[in-house]
Amino acid sequence: MSKVLMKGNEALGEAAIRAGCVHFFGYPITPQTEIPEYLCKRLPEVGGVFLQAESEVAAIHMVYGAAGAGVKCMTSSSSPGISLMAEGMSYLAACELPCVVINMMRAGPGLGGILPAQSDYFQATRGHGHGDYQCIVLAPASVQEAVDLMTLAFDLAEKYRNPVMVCADGMIGQMMEPVEFRSEGRGPPMAGNDWALTGCEGRPRRIVNSLHLAPEQNFAYNVRLKEKYDRAAREEVRFELYGDGRPDVLVVAFGTMARISKSAIDDLRREGRRVALFRPITLNPWPYAQCRAAMDAMPEGAKVLDVEMSMGQMIYDVKLAAEGTRTIEFLGKAGGLVPSPDEVAARIRALLP
Amino acid sequence: MGHIAIEQVRCKGCGRCVVACPKNLIEYGTELNERGYAYVIFKGSPEQCGGCTLCAVSCPDQGIEVYNSRDRKVFVNTTGLTEVMTHYCPGCTHGVVHRLVAEVLEEMGLLGRTIGIAPVGCSVLAYEYFNFDMFEAAHGRAPAVATGAKRARPDRIVFTYQGDGDLASIGGNEILHAANRGEKITVIFLNNAIYGMTGGQMAPTTMPGQKTTTTPFGRDTADTGQPLRVAEMLATLATPAFIARGTSHDAKGTLKTRKLIKEAFEHQAANRCFSFVEVLSTCPTNWGLSPNEASDWVEETMIPYYPLGILKRPAPEAVKA
Amino acid sequence: MKATNVLMAGFGGQGMLLAGKVLAQAAMAKGLQVSWLPSYGPEMRGGTANVIVCISRDPIASPLVTRPDVLLAMNLPSLDRFERSVVPGGTIVVNGTLVAREASRADCRVVRVDSRALAQAAGNERAANFVMLGAYVGATGVLPEEAVEEAIADEFRDGKEKHIDTNLAAFRAGAAAGRRAAAASEVHA
Numbered sequence: 001m002s003k004v005l006m007k008g009n010e011a012l013g014e015a016a017i018r019a020g021c022v023h024f025f026g027y028p029i030t031p032q033t034e035i036p037e038y039l040c041k042r043l044p045e046v047g048g049v050f051l052q053a054e055s056e057v058a059a060i061h062m063v064y065g066a067a068g069a070g071v072k073c074m075t076s077s078s079s080p081g082i083s084l085m086a087e088g089m090s091y092l093a094a095c096e097l098p099c100v101v102i103n104m105m106r107a108g109p110g111l112g113g114i115l116p117a118q119s120d121y122f123q124a125t126r127g128h129g130h131g132d133y134q135c136i137v138l139a140p141a142s143v144q145e146a147v148d149l150m151t152l153a154f155d156l157a158e159k160y161r162n163p164v165m166v167c168a169d170g171m172i173g174q175m176m177e178p179v180e181f182r183s184e185g186r187g188p189p190m191a192g193n194d195w196a197l198t199g200c201e202g203r204p205r206r207i208v209n210s211l212h213l214a215p216e217q218n219f220a221y222n223v224r225l226k227e228k229y230d231r232a233a234r235e236e237v238r239f240e241l242y243g244d245g246r247p248d249v250l251v252v253a254f255g256t257m258a259r260i261s262k263s264a265i266d267d268l269r270r271e272g273r274r275v276a277l278f279r280p281i282t283l284n285p286w287p288y289a290q291c292r293a294a295m296d297a298m299p300e301g302a303k304v305l306d307v308e309m310s311m312g313q314m315i316y317d318v319k320l321a322a323e324g325t326r327t328i329e330f331l332g333k334a335g336g337l338v339p340s341p342d343e344v345a346a347r348i349r350a351l352l353p
Numbered sequence: 354m355g356h357i358a359i360e361q362v363r364c365k366g367c368g369r370c371v372v373a374c375p376k377n378l379i380e381y382g383t384e385l386n387e388r389g390y391a392y393v394i395f396k397g398s399p400e401q402c403g404g405c406t407l408c409a410v411s412c413p414d415q416g417i418e419v420y421n422s423r424d425r426k427v428f429v430n431t432t433g434l435t436e437v438m439t440h441y442c443p444g445c446t447h448g449v450v451h452r453l454v455a456e457v458l459e460e461m462g463l464l465g466r467t468i469g470i471a472p473v474g475c476s477v478l479a480y481e482y483f484n485f486d487m488f489e490a491a492h493g494r495a496p497a498v499a500t501g502a503k504r505a506r507p508d509r510i511v512f513t514y515q516g517d518g519d520l521a522s523i524g525g526n527e528i529l530h531a532a533n534r535g536e537k538i539t540v541i542f543l544n545n546a547i548y549g550m551t552g553g554q555m556a557p558t559t560m561p562g563q564k565t566t567t568t569p570f571g572r573d574t575a576d577t578g579q580p581l582r583v584a585e586m587l588a589t590l591a592t593p594a595f596i597a598r599g600t601s602h603d604a605k606g607t608l609k610t611r612k613l614i615k616e617a618f619e620h621q622a623a624n625r626c627f628s629f630v631e632v633l634s635t636c637p638t639n640w641g642l643s644p645n646e647a648s649d650w651v652e653e654t655m656i657p658y659y660p661l662g663i664l665k666r667p668a669p670e671a672v673k674a
Numbered sequence: 675m676k677a678t679n680v681l682m683a684g685f686g687g688q689g690m691l692l693a694g695k696v697l698a699q700a701a702m703a704k705g706l707q708v709s710w711l712p713s714y715g716p717e718m719r720g721g722t723a724n725v726i727v728c729i730s731r732d733p734i735a736s737p738l739v740t741r742p743d744v745l746l747a748m749n750l751p752s753l754d755r756f757e758r759s760v761v762p763g764g765t766i767v768v769n770g771t772l773v774a775r776e777a778s779r780a781d782c783r784v785v786r787v788d789s790r791a792l793a794q795a796a797g798n799e800r801a802a803n804f805v806m807l808g809a810y811v812g813a814t815g816v817l818p819e820e821a822v823e824e825a826i827a828d829e830f831r832d833g834k835e836k837h838i839d840t841n842l843a844a845f846r847a848g849a850a851a852g853r854r855a856a857a858a859s860e861v862h863a
Contacts, residue, residue, distance in 0.1 A: 341738070
């Protein structure tokens with residue numbers, strides 16, 4: 001299939017349709033508005049449903065309704081809007097309803113700014129709303145990867161009956177890159193299941209519910225959810241290791257920041273420096289063991305540099321991976337500023353032996 | 354003539370049937386059933402009972418069946434409700450309205466095609482009582498959940514069942530916009546002028562001067578505003594809709610409300626418009642009244658402020674469109 | 675081919691984002707890797723708008739570039755802000771219509787075009803962006819001119835065909851000026 005030059009947001013919209021999503025509920029917010037703008041034109045062409053909700057709160061609960069009725073559905077938003085969706089995310093996870101939520105992260109906190117950031121890492125990986133639930137979180141570093149991960153997102157959502165978040169930033173949403181869609185037309189609908197509410201004609205009635213007042217029953221239910229998250233942690237971890245196999249500096253970064261770090265790493269490797277990048281693609285489950293293995297391959301005294309478009313959030317996971325065996329250095333900017341390849345290179349240089 | 358069968362274990366002794374019977378053939382009992390309620394007793398003879406069914410119509414607990422002179426059941430409990438006994442307080446009319454909805458759906462042959470949405474509040478457990486596919490929604494979000502379900506399954510009947518805290522307070526935005534979009538859903542709105550589940554706080558629909566745990570000196574409208582007339586508010590929207598208000602406090606009003614609920618579902622079944630039925634209901638526990646005093650309070654205090662009737666019907670041309 | 679990073683900057687509405695898209699489209703059609711990263715901050719509304727286009731044989735790592743190889747400066751604020759960031763030996767295309775001062779980088783190739791006059795002559799006053807793009811392509815030969823012309827024509831398909839000819843004419847006028855500037859040691863076109 002030939003490549004087309006597309007904006008990240010629009011490519012994500014198209015990718016959702018190719019993945020079989022035909023129901024979108026959302027509310028405008030920069031820098032993701034091109035997703036609903038694209039889908040409002042495109043979904044009717046494939047017999048889908050586009051609805052602009054009155055708020056993000058309503059949008060996520062429309063997703064809850066549609067997902068519970070057994071259709072592939074999604075919403076998209078950016079940081080402040082995701083905060084408003086926190087409630088619904090908890091309900092979706094609690095009722096084990098599959099859906100995809102895109103967060104095109106922008107600078108925070110509060111109203112923040114509309115420029116790219118990775119400051120919603122905690123929010124994405126540590127839960128948005130209340131309760132012991134988790135989301136699978138995928139972090140693309142290019143428009144093509146965003147497209148590919150959308151298909152994966154819908155597959156995982158269905159496989160685990162869980163919301164899946166695609167966590168990108170404004171830069172991925174706004175930039176254009178060549179993309180190739182690996183499938184034609186509208187993707188398959190949700191597979192047959194024994195839980196969706198479709199009217200109980202000819203079968204026992206079903207309930208989508210998250211109220212479990214008896215503590216023993218609620219505990220058992222939490223245990224079952226945890227087992228599911230543990231299975232995802234065993235089976236769904238994805239990452240990229242790039243550069244030198246025995247680096248003097250290992251950069252850990254995700255999404256846009258990983259890409260920018262790659263430029264710095266390329267420059268330094270051309271100079272003969274031994275540097276590498278570890279890039280988690282699944283932010284949850286996080287590739288702890290794989291990152292640790294990359295650290296263990298480093299020479300004595302070699303440094304790890306965590307780089308983020310935030311004040312330091314993923315660094316806690318990097319530290320968990322290191323389990324005290326390495327010192328973790330940090331480079332980060334927030335507020336819409338992005339560390340440049342030169343800044344990353346300069347910092348790596350300072351850490352090299 | 355006729356007779357009735359009272360299922361003792363279901364009876365909470367609220368006495369709504371005692372008042373409803375035009376011939377005073379039911380009386381309060383003194384014996385307790387296994388749940389600790391003093392169940393009512395039928396003291397009449399078949400010659401006296403006319404089989405009018407008003408006792409069963411008033412019963413919130415599916416506890417009465419009515420037979421005619423040929424021993425044929427003339428009031429049959431609906432299969433649209435499960436056998437589960439509700440957690441509602443004695444004399445609360447949630448059970449009555451549940452039954453009306455279930456009866457109408459059964460009568461229209463829609464039980465197998467219906468998706469219901471329970472709210473947060475006293476009727477949070479409605480999914481245990483309605484005998485078809487049910488969602489439990491987050492507080493106030495039922496109209497959004499219904500929107501999602503209906504857009505996903507346009508050929509199904511989707512309704513929400515919400516109380517006044519859920520619909521008029523925290524869910525004010527969701528109901529407004531679902532109505533304004535003209536979602537082809539049905540909303541059953543129970544207005545009992547108070548927060549029941551949390552123990553009797555002020556609701557947007559609480560009456561002026563009404564004492565609640567958060568308006569201990571009576572609702573001061575200068576401070577907290579006037580009671581919200583949701584049906585009137587939604588009726589101002591230009592979008593075509595069926596908007597009505599009924600009551601469940603007495604048998605006569607309940608029978609009229611049944612007609613309103615039926616018309617609401619008929620509009621949905623014809624894919625015509627958004628439909629909304631507000632139903633005035635009782636909260637004896639949090640009002641601090643006996644069940645029958647509570648019914649009187651609806652009559653004397655609520656109905657003058659919340660008039661009954663149909664506020665809006667889709668215009669014929671809109672019906673065609 | 676070494677990666678080429680092009681920063682195109684101007685007032686919002688001057689069409690630099692579109693010119694950048696055409697450049698990326700043309701490079702992609704020639705089998706190259708591309709990225710197109712716009713500024714989308716508050717400055718978009720009535721202020722300056724810029725876009726970074728990266729063109730490379732290899733996969734593009736960072737689409738964010740702080741030291742571009744090429745600067746297309748449509749107005750004075752863009753030249754003031756970005757002139758110093760261009761790599762030594764790079765190319766700066768200055769819109770002579772709006773920028774009165776000379777570029778101050780002796781270590782760069784500077785091409786100066788009166789984009790408005792050339793666009794007007796091509797029959798489309800609004801095509802100054804393609805004059806600038808033409809000047810860059812003509813001066814550097816970064817891509818075959820026909821590839822860019824094809825991308826311009828593609829951009830105006832689907833109901834906007836009537837603009838194709840004038841935009842192509844503007845691009846060609848710019849390209850001719852760019853070629854002349856490159857040929858001459860004298861860089862004023």
